[in-house]
Amino acid sequence: MPSSTMPPNRVLLALALAALGLVWLLNLGVVQPNRIVSGTGYGLYGATGWGGAIIVSSLLLMVCVLAAKPVHKRFLGLAALLTAALMALPLLLEVFALRRLPSDSAYARIGIGAGFWCLAFFLALMLLEALGQIKASRRLQLSIVLLIVAGWWFCAGREGLSSLSLIREYTNRADQFSQALTVHLSLSLGAVAISAVLAFGLALAMVRREHWRRPLLGLVSFMQTIPSLALFGLLIAPLGALSAAFPVLQALGIRGIGWAPALLALIAYSLLPMVRNTYVALMEVPEAVVDAGRGMGMTEQQIFRQVKLPLALPVIIEGVRITTIQAIGLTAVAALIGAGGFGTFIFQGLGQAAMDLVLLGALPTVFLALAADAILSALRFQETSK
Amino acid sequence: MIELKGVTRRFGDAVAVDDIDLTIETGEVCVLVGSSGCGKSTTLRMINRLLPRSSGDILVDGEDINKADPEALRLNMGYAIQSTGLFPHWTVARNIGVVPNLLKWPARKRDERVNELLTLLGLDPATDAIKYPHQLSGGQAQRVGVARALAGDPNILLMDEPFGALDAITRENLQQEMLRIQRQLNKTTVFVTHDIDEALKLATRIAVMDQGKIIQHDTPEAILRRPASAFVENLIGKGDRGLKLLALRTVGDLMERYPQPRKSEPCTDGLSEADSLRFALSVMVWQNSAELPVFNGAREEVGTVKREQLLQGGA
Numbered sequence: 050m051p052s053s054t055m056p057p058n059r060v061l062l063a064l065a066l067a068a069l070g071l072v073w074l075l076n077l078g079v080v081q082p083n084r085i086v087s088g089t090g091y092g093l094y095g096a097t098g099w100g101g102a103i104i105v106s107s108l109l110l111m112v113c114v115l116a117a118k119p120v121h122k123r124f125l126g127l128a129a130l131l132t133a134a135l136m137a138l139p140l141l142l143e144v145f146a147l148r149r150l151p152s153d154s155a156y157a158r159i160g161i162g163a164g165f166w167c168l169a170f171f172l173a174l175m176l177l178e179a180l181g182q183i184k185a186s187r188r189l190q191l192s193i194v195l196l197i198v199a200g201w202w203f204c205a206g207r208e209g210l211s212s213l214s215l216i217r218e219y220t221n222r223a224d225q226f227s228q229a230l231t232v233h234l235s236l237s238l239g240a241v242a243i244s245a246v247l248a249f250g251l252a253l254a255m256v257r258r259e260h261w262r263r264p265l266l267g268l269v270s271f272m273q274t275i276p277s278l279a280l281f282g283l284l285i286a287p288l289g290a291l292s293a294a295f296p297v298l299q300a301l302g303i304r305g306i307g308w309a310p311a312l313l314a315l316i317a318y319s320l321l322p323m324v325r326n327t328y329v330a331l332m333e334v335p336e337a338v339v340d341a342g343r344g345m346g347m348t349e350q351q352i353f354r355q356v357k358l359p360l361a362l363p364v365i366i367e368g369v370r371i372t373t374i375q376a377i378g379l380t381a382v383a384a385l386i387g388a389g390g391f392g393t394f395i396f397q398g399l400g401q402a403a404m405d406l407v408l409l410g411a412l413p414t415v416f417l418a419l420a421a422d423a424i425l426s427a428l429r430f431q432e433t434s435k
Numbered sequence: 436m437i438e439l440k441g442v443t444r445r446f447g448d449a450v451a452v453d454d455i456d457l458t459i460e461t462g463e464v465c466v467l468v469g470s471s472g473c474g475k476s477t478t479l480r481m482i483n484r485l486l487p488r489s490s491g492d493i494l495v496d497g498e499d500i501n502k503a504d505p506e507a508l509r510l511n512m513g514y515a516i517q518s519t520g521l522f523p524h525w526t527v528a529r530n531i532g533v534v535p536n537l538l539k540w541p542a543r544k545r546d547e548r549v550n551e552l553l554t555l556l557g558l559d560p561a562t563d564a565i566k567y568p569h570q571l572s573g574g575q576a577q578r579v580g581v582a583r584a585l586a587g588d589p590n591i592l593l594m595d596e597p598f599g600a601l602d603a604i605t606r607e608n609l610q611q612e613m614l615r616i617q618r619q620l621n622k623t624t625v626f627v628t629h630d631i632d633e634a635l636k637l638a639t640r641i642a643v644m645d646q647g648k649i650i651q652h653d654t655p656e657a658i659l660r661r662p663a664s665a666f667v668e669n670l671i672g673k674g675d676r677g678l679k680l681l682a683l684r685t686v687g688d689l690m691e692r693y694p695q696p697r698k699s700e701p702c703t704d705g706l707s708e709a710d711s712l713r714f715a716l717s718v719m720v721w722q723n724s725a726e727l728p729v730f731n732g733a734r735e736e737v738g739t740v741k742r743e744q745l746l747q748g749g750a
Binding site: 335337338339340341342343344345346347348351355356359360 | 483485506507508509510513514516518519520521522523524533534537580583584593
């Protein structure tokens with residue numbers, strides 16, 4: 050299928066045409082007089098003038114042509130083109146700010162419109178397809194992601210984008226932001242680490258004692274079914290009572306609200322995917338392999354350490370990956386009970402109807418989840434290919 | 436020497452192995468043959484204590500196998516199974532080196548042993564050693580399985596249908612290898628199979644099992660000539676018993692040997708000393724010849740074999 054370069058690539062063609070339509074139909078950006086009032090939207094032409102409109106449109110048309118025509122090494126060219134386009138994408142906003150931001154107002158700012166998001170999203174999808182077609186190695190994929198991130202980092206630091214609403218929200222809260230990052234990471238990763246240890250023990254118990262399997266899996270599945278908000282809330286009362294009864298706990302910072310109930314709830318949610326994957330991974334080691342090991346004179350401990358564990362590791366890591374992504378997302382909700390983290394910005398933003406503040410909380414959360422996904426996928430891939 | 440005395444194995448109420456007595460002499464290949472569920476694998480797995488026995492005694496060289504650790508017992512018994520059980524995350528070399536590693540051999544001795552075994556099993560130490568099991572064909576994987584079983588230089592070899600999952604040609608090749616290796620190493624071997632032809636080919640003595648009991652324990656020839664029951668008769672197949680008997684003996688056993696090897700004329704069709712009489716008969720029928728010359732390994736004519744002789748004294 051991908052080995053032949055002759056047939057037109059319908060996926061890329063459809064994506065490019067959709068992107069072209071959406072980028073012309075939707076607003077590329079918004080000019081807001083201040084952070085709360087919803088502003089005036091500008092389309093591609095209105096925002097960037099003929100120059101920007103022509104560059105964006107011809108880029109997408111070029112993708113269409115390359116997708117349709119059997120040009121030699123077209124997917125390599127497409128991947129390079131799309132990477133460059135994604136790297137330079139924030140420049141569109143800079144041009145927009147330059148052209149449309151009223152210079153007389155200190156509060157005026159520009160917001161990102163749906164058209165820009167769609168363009169970024171479709172460019173990323175097309176890049177993924179092109180990379181899939183050239184069967185890009187993991188190393189190449191990672192370098193491209195880093196290139197794009199570096200491009201955005203560079204653009205975000207430029208003077209021209211300082212009026213971007215998202216960046217304004219960030220500059221106003223730079224200290225809070227780094228604190229939120231620390232809290233978010235330590236809460237979610239701490240919960241994952243603790244539940245990984247717990248889950249390993251539980252899974253081992255289930256493997257060794259078959260009759261523990263149903264009650265244990267039932268328990269962790271039950272915890273997963275409690276709505277996250279409810280669980281955070283339910284923990285307030287018992288933890289508050291405990292903390293009141295034992296001053297030691299209070300001294301440790303364990304109270305009805307804050308990090309303690311958040312961590313407990315996150316651990317509870319993390320247990321199911323972790324226990325299930327670890328258990329399944331250990332149980333699915335082929336019986337013949339274990340039988341051969343035992344028959345050759347390996348002790349049970351040697352079989353576990355040298356055979357079962359290494360064979361189960363990819364699936365266990367997969368469990369950690371799912372759990373980490375889930376925990377990073379859930380930690381945002383934990384801000385409701387005062388745990389801190391990026392959720393704080395989201396709820397503040399929702400309260401103040403300042404959507405860019407919501408984004409300031411949401412985007413890093415998504416980014417952390419994607420980064421965790423990438424790192425753990427790479428780790429699992431390495432383990433599998435060993 | 437392995438002795439089983441009144442060994443019984445029950446699974447709940449079911450009796451898998453029923454009070455069997457069996458003596459396997461040092462250096463012989465004892466093949467346990469029977470249909471599935473007859474208790475042959477259970478018997479094998481009791482010898483290395485993968486299964487505990489319900490009652491009876493199993494002695495290895497006069498010692499009760501329950502006296503030592505099961506691990507110590509198994510380290511001295513090579514173990515090869517049908518599904519190979521190769522560790523998928525280890526290379527071929529590391530798989531073969533398992534038992535030497537468990538025995539804490541020095542690395543150099545272990546590596547030499549691994550190379551020696553790869554060569555013995557017809558694998559290439561340079562290219563095959565670094566492969567992973569999933570990169571091997573079924574036959575190669577089973578060769579590695581056998582090499583792994585031999586690696587610790589055990590006195591005893593236990594093989595549970597090692598060639599059962601292979602295609603006919605690969606199986607035939609591996610059986611030949613087995614015979615060759617066994618002639619070199621003379622391991623006391625217990626070999627489980629459901630294939631009577633494999634049993635006849637490899638065994639010094641065959642133990643035919645049915646419903647947990649040993650029906651007959653004898654040499655292949657005796658089993659073919661004097662089947663102890665209708666079950667055994669059925670198993671060996673009445674129709675081609677004669678051919679199976681012919682298959683047990685080689686041309687070298689029956690031929691008229693010249694006093695001195697003669698220089699052979701080039702391109703003469705003929706037999707080699709190691710060919711079976713069954714093969715010789717087949718060639719004669721095919722070529723419609725009453726007599727064929729026999730050659731040795733050096734392509735010298737060492738004798739002749741006659742069809743009449745074959746029909747009268749072959750089986």
